[in-house]
Amino acid sequence: MKKFKEIKSIAAYIDRKNIDTDAIIPKQYLKAVTREGFGEALFDDWRYLEPGNLGDNHALRKKNPEFFLHDPKNEGAQILIAGDNFGCGSSREHAVWALMDYGFNVVISSSFADIFYNNCFKNGLLPIVLNDSNMDKLISNVNKKNNIYMISLENQLIKCDDLEIKFKIDNRRKEVLIKGIDDISETLKLSDKIKEYENIKAVKTPWMFNG
Amino acid sequence: MKKTLYDKLWDEHHIYSYDNGYSLIYINKHLIHEVTSPQAFEGLKQAGRSIWRKKSVMAVPDHNVPTTLREAGIKDPISKIQVDALNKNCKTNDLLKFDLEDIRQGIVHVVGPEQGIILPGMTVVCGDSHTSTHGALAALAFGIGTSEVEHVLATQCLLQKKSLNMNIKVNGKMPEYFYSKDLALLIISQIGTAGGTGYAIEYTGNAIRDLSMEARMTLCNMTIEAGATTGLVAVDEKTISYVENKPYSPKGENFSSAKKYWENLTSDNDALYDKIIDIDISESSPMITWGTSPEMAVGIDGKLPSLDDERFSSKRQDLLNAFSYMGLKEKQSVNSIELDKIFIGSCTNSRIEDLRIVADIVKNKKIANNIKSAIIVPGSGLVKEKAENEGLDKIFTKSGFEWRSPGCSMCLGMNDDKLNEYERCASTSNRNFEGRQGRLGRTHLVSPATAAAAAIHGHFVDVRDM
Numbered sequence: 149m150k151k152f153k154e155i156k157s158i159a160a161y162i163d164r165k166n167i168d169t170d171a172i173i174p175k176q177y178l179k180a181v182t183r184e185g186f187g188e189a190l191f192d193d194w195r196y197l198e199p200g201n202l203g204d205n206h207a208l209r210k211k212n213p214e215f216f217l218h219d220p221k222n223e224g225a226q227i228l229i230a231g232d233n234f235g236c237g238s239s240r241e242h243a244v245w246a247l248m249d250y251g252f253n254v255v256i257s258s259s260f261a262d263i264f265y266n267n268c269f270k271n272g273l274l275p276i277v278l279n280d281s282n283m284d285k286l287i288s289n290v291n292k293k294n295n296i297y298m299i300s301l302e303n304q305l306i307k308c309d310d311l312e313i314k315f316k317i318d319n320r321r322k323e324v325l326i327k328g329i330d331d332i333s334e335t336l337k338l339s340d341k342i343k344e345y346e347n348i349k350a351v352k353t354p355w356m357f358n359g
Numbered sequence: 360m361k362k363t364l365y366d367k368l369w370d371e372h373h374i375y376s377y378d379n380g381y382s383l384i385y386i387n388k389h390l391i392h393e394v395t396s397p398q399a400f401e402g403l404k405q406a407g408r409s410i411w412r413k414k415s416v417m418a419v420p421d422h423n424v425p426t427t428l429r430e431a432g433i434k435d436p437i438s439k440i441q442v443d444a445l446n447k448n449c450k451t452n453d454l455l456k457f458d459l460e461d462i463r464q465g466i467v468h469v470v471g472p473e474q475g476i477i478l479p480g481m482t483v484v485c486g487d488s489h490t491s492t493h494g495a496l497a498a499l500a501f502g503i504g505t506s507e508v509e510h511v512l513a514t515q516c517l518l519q520k521k522s523l524n525m526n527i528k529v530n531g532k533m534p535e536y537f538y539s540k541d542l543a544l545l546i547i548s549q550i551g552t553a554g555g556t557g558y559a560i561e562y563t564g565n566a567i568r569d570l571s572m573e574a575r576m577t578l579c580n581m582t583i584e585a586g587a588t589t590g591l592v593a594v595d596e597k598t599i600s601y602v603e604n605k606p607y608s609p610k611g612e613n614f615s616s617a618k619k620y621w622e623n624l625t626s627d628n629d630a631l632y633d634k635i636i637d638i639d640i641s642e643s644s645p646m647i648t649w650g651t652s653p654e655m656a657v658g659i660d661g662k663l664p665s666l667d668d669e670r671f672s673s674k675r676q677d678l679l680n681a682f683s684y685m686g687l688k689e690k691q692s693v694n695s696i697e698l699d700k701i702f703i704g705s706c707t708n709s710r711i712e713d714l715r716i717v718a719d720i721v722k723n724k725k726i727a728n729n730i731k732s733a734i735i736v737p738g739s740g741l742v743k744e745k746a747e748n749e750g751l752d753k754i755f756t757k758s759g760f761e762w763r764s765p766g767c768s769m770c771l772g773m774n775d776d777k778l779n780e781y782e783r784c785a786s787t788s789n790r791n792f793e794g795r796q797g798r799l800g801r802t803h804l805v806s807p808a809t810a811a812a813a814a815i816h817g818h819f820v821d822v823r824d825m
Contacts, residue, residue, distance in 0.1 A: 165677060166552060166652050170792045175773045179423065179437045181397040181444050183505075193794040202437055233553040236586065237790060238771075239488040240395065241504035262556055262588050263488060263502055270506030318520075320379035331506075332408070335514040338375055338383060342516055345374050345385055346412075355609040355617045356387045356481055359414040359455055 149272050151328035155253055155299045157226035161290045162216050165231035169243040169264060172235070177202050178242055186242055187249030191217065217250075227254045227297060229286060234275075235264025244271045254299055256306075258283050269324050270331070274301060276315045286313060301326055361627040363524045364593050365559040368499035368624070372482045374516060384519045386511050387481040388498075390467045391418040391454075393445040394773070395486030399509035400448040410452050411515040417476050418449050418456040421466045423773050426736050426763035429459065438774065465739025465765040468492040468706040472576065473739055475605025479594050479621040484511055489706045489789065491582040494591040495575035496598060497624040499559075501588035522589065523633040525558040526626075529566040531641035536822045538716070539574035540708060540787065540806035542566070543581035544646035548656040550636065555587030558634065561626060562592050566640055572601040573710045580707045581789055584653040593625035645822055647693055648791045648804040650681035655791075659809060659821045663691045684793055685801050686781065693819050696803070697729060700784040701760075701814040702796070703807055704736030705770035708787035711745050713807040718751045720811040720825065726759035727817025734761045734776065736768040760814070772796045785813040 177189045179202055188206040195217055197210040211218055228247065234257040235243060244267045247255065255268070256276045268275045276299075278286065289295065289311050298307045301322060306313040323329065335342075350357050362370070375383040396418075403410070410416070423438040433439040442459070449456040457463040463470060468489055471477040483493045483500035486508045493500035507517060527546060547554070560582050562575075570578070575592045582590025592598075599618055602608045609617045644658030655678075657663065664671055664678060666689045671678055682688060687696065703709070703717055714737065726733050735755050737743040743765060746752055752762045769776040770788035778784055778800025787810050791802040805813070812822040 163676075164680075165674075168790075168792045170771075170790065170795050174794055174798070175771050178394050178773065179441055181401070181441060183398050193798055199798050233556070233586070236552055237488065237583075237792060239486060239502040239504055241398075241486075241506060244504070259553060259556065261553070261586060263504060267504035267506065270504060318380060320377065320381050323379075331518055332406070332510050332513045335383060335510065335516055335518065338516075339514075341375055341383070342385070342411075342514065346515075349385075353480070353617070353620060355478055355613060357412075357414065358478070358607045358609070359388070359417065359476060 149270070149328045149330060152253070152272055152274055152301055152325035154302070155226055156296060158222065158224065158295045159227035159229050159290055159297055160216055160222035160225035161229040161287060163231065166233045166236055167230055168237035169235055169240050170237055172243040173240065173246040178240060183245050184249060186246035187251065190246040190250045191215070221295070224251070226251055227256065227299065228252045229256045229290065232258045234260050236261040239263045241267045241270070244268055244273050248273055256286065269321050272325060272328065274325055276306070278313065278315060282313045285311060361630040363626040363630040363632060364497060364561055364591050364624060365499070365522070365524055365589070366630070368480065368482070369521055371480065372499065381518050381520055383516050385482060385516055386484050387415060388471070388477060388483045389416045389511050390471055390483065390485035390490065391416055391508070392422055392467050392487065393420045393441045394422040395505050396448065396508055397441060397444045398505045399512060402509045403512055408513045410512050413453055415515060416454045417471060418445060418454055419464055419467050419470050420445055420459060422767045422771065424459060424766040425774050426766050426768050426776055429764045435774070462740035462744060465737070465742065466706045466709060466767055468580065469709060469738030469742065472496060473605070473741060475602055475608030478602055478608060478617070479598055479624050484517065488583045488588070489580050491588060491590045492576050492580040492706055494579040494582065494589055495572060496602065497591060497594045497621070499589060502583065522559040523557055525555060525560045525587070525634045525636070526632040527560055527562050527636045527638065529562060529564040529638050529640060531566055531639040533566055533569060533640060534643060536808055537640065537643050537645055538806040538808060539570055539578040540581070541643065541646040542640060543578050543584070544648060544653065544656040544804060545640070545643055546638065547581065547585045547653045548646070549638070550585055552584060552652055552654045553586045555582065555585040558587045559589040559591065560585070560587045562590065563626070567592055568595060571712060572597055573712045576710070577707055584789055594621045645806060645809050647809060647819060649685065649687060649693070651684050651791055651793050652681070653789070653791060653804060655681055657693060659693055659819065661693060663687060663689055663693070665690050694821065695818065697783070697818045698785050698813055699729070699731050699782040700778060701726070701730060701733035701810055702769040702784055702786040702788065703734070703810050704738070704768050705788035706738065706767070707789045708807050709736060709738030709742065711742050713787065714742070714746045714751050717807045717811040718754045720808055720822065721758040721760070721815060722754050724758055724815045726814045729817040730814055732761065733759060733814045734763055734769065736763040737765050739765050769796055785810045785819065
């Protein structure tokens with residue numbers, strides 16, 4: 149996994165709560181067998197005025213000019229700000245892949261759904277949780293002339309001119325992103341402990357190993 | 360120390376505590392389907408890793424598969440690639456898989472318990488959020504993303520932070536025509552779709568004890584719609600008799616010793632929960648969702664919310680968006696909502712008891728003329744066979760329903776079963792999100808009984824009045 153570096157970018161704001169993973173990437177794109185190429189279909193139903201499918205040339209599809217991603221001021225944004233309970237619903241990791249493939253490296257919300265939140269850290273996407281008052285401060289800044297933010301995971305800080313917002317994240321998650329840790333390699337270091345566990349349980353509760 | 364059921368399941372599978380608050384948890388059973396696994400197998404291959412314990416895996420194609428003309432195979436070439444990839448990955452790695460032609464094929468969350476592959480006390484994961492279903496058997500079960508699918512394949516473990524404990528106590532007697540689907544929608548409408556985020560929910564109380572195992576599966580299945588990845592019901596006699604004599608459940612002495620273990624899978628008296636919610640359902644009405652989130656639900660005898668209602672003051676814009684998407688108005692009465700399609704199926708409501716409820720209501724009646732299509736998709740080939748042995752399929756087709764082959768079908772519309780733009784559907788599935796059943800399609804989540812009654816009348820009716 150690539151390491152998370154300090155980010156300097158404009159932030160795109162979508163004023164909507166409970167954005168589910170079906171909205172982030174609709175079902176027809178889940179038929180892909182790779183992790184790449186979902187960015188063009190990010191928020192597909194909202195972003196285009198006509199239906200789309202896996203393998204389409206999305207550049208030819210009629211865009212919804214009112215959708216926030218098509219606002220010129222949001223062009224090139226690596227930071228997404230969204231309403232409460234972002235990423236709810238389906239466990240599809242394609243939602244994270246789509247956000248990252250589009251170019252987002254940070255998502256900021258007042259809360260995230262559990263499975264989506266977990267999936268972020270497997271791919272190098274930083275989800276930042278802010279309390280309501282900090283969310284309000286950030287959102288009111290988005291329409292100002294300077295909407296460029298420096299986000300430092302190291303210092304747990306969002307900065308834009310005088311606006312400085314500290315955010316919380318647990319140490320393990322932070323380390324995973326900064327070092328680009330591969331969880332599987334980490335877990336395999338404990339292979340002996342896993343085998344020891346299996347040997348004990350296979351005797352005590354053999355039915356747990358059916359199949 | 361007094362333990363909750365979740366505490367017990369957690370402790371039993373706990374291998375190692377890192378000093379950063381995370382734990383390594385052992386996974387007994389790994390369910391796999393065609394949509395969220397190909398990238399995991401590919402990752403494994405690229406890293407040159409092998410599968411830690413092959414016997415922990417059960418695979419079945421369900422999300423993408425056609426529910427008609429099965430003999431002809433999968434027509435959609437892209438879907439076929441995905442199902443073929445599952446076949447190949449299972450064959451290469453020698454994994455248990457129920458093929459499309461196998462009578463045991465069906466929706467992964469129906470097949471697992473039906474085969475006795477899921478047993479109380481296990482940890483169960485699947486790259487699908489509705490894995491919470493298996494908590495009905497007092498298994499610690501939750502959905503994961505594809506990277507975690509790869510992690511479990513490679514290590515048989517997951518890195519986890521322990522959730523908080525929530526107890527939803529459901530008391531009172533279940534009213535007539537009020538089912539566990541209605542109960543789930545009632546709970547979600549009260550605590551919201553993020554109400555359970557960060558928690559493992561245990562359902563307790565006499566109303567839960569009265570529920571059948573299949574009804575408990577429906578309730579635990581919908582737990583993810585309240586934001587909690589895990590929903591649990593403690594073991595009782597119903598649990599034990601459900602798992603007895605299933606193909607993969609232990610037999611003879613092994614069963615007796617397992618039974619002793621399972622009987623301890625209840626929360627200790629006076630165990631501490633981080634949150635307790637009390638619900639009395641004695642006076643509750645069957646529920647229907649009217650909006651684009653499972654929490655937007657009202658009683659079948661009620662009206663859609665008013666924009667002036669103070670309870671929704673902070674959600675006014677959400678309500679407006681939902682009314683607009685759904686083509687509905689505030690304060691509209693529920694029975695004025697006319698329907699185009701009926702879908703009975705999904706991992707929430709496609710088991711034999713669901714089908715019997717539908718048959719009872721539609722027997723000797725015809726579906727209304729305005730219903731363009733009404734499909735019933737059994738949860739597995741074995742559910743289908745059982746229904747046919749009971750003659751239910753004849754009742755359905757005589758009423759005008761289509762009787763299909765098992766799969767996820769119109770719950771998420773990955774195959775041909777979907778809504779066209781602006782079509783309105785009474786659906787026994789679990790999500791009414793925008794576009795869930797098809798771009799611009801309009802979904803109302805209901806119980807099988809309410810869906811059946813709506814099919815006959817062409818609009819929502821209070822099933823208690825039929």
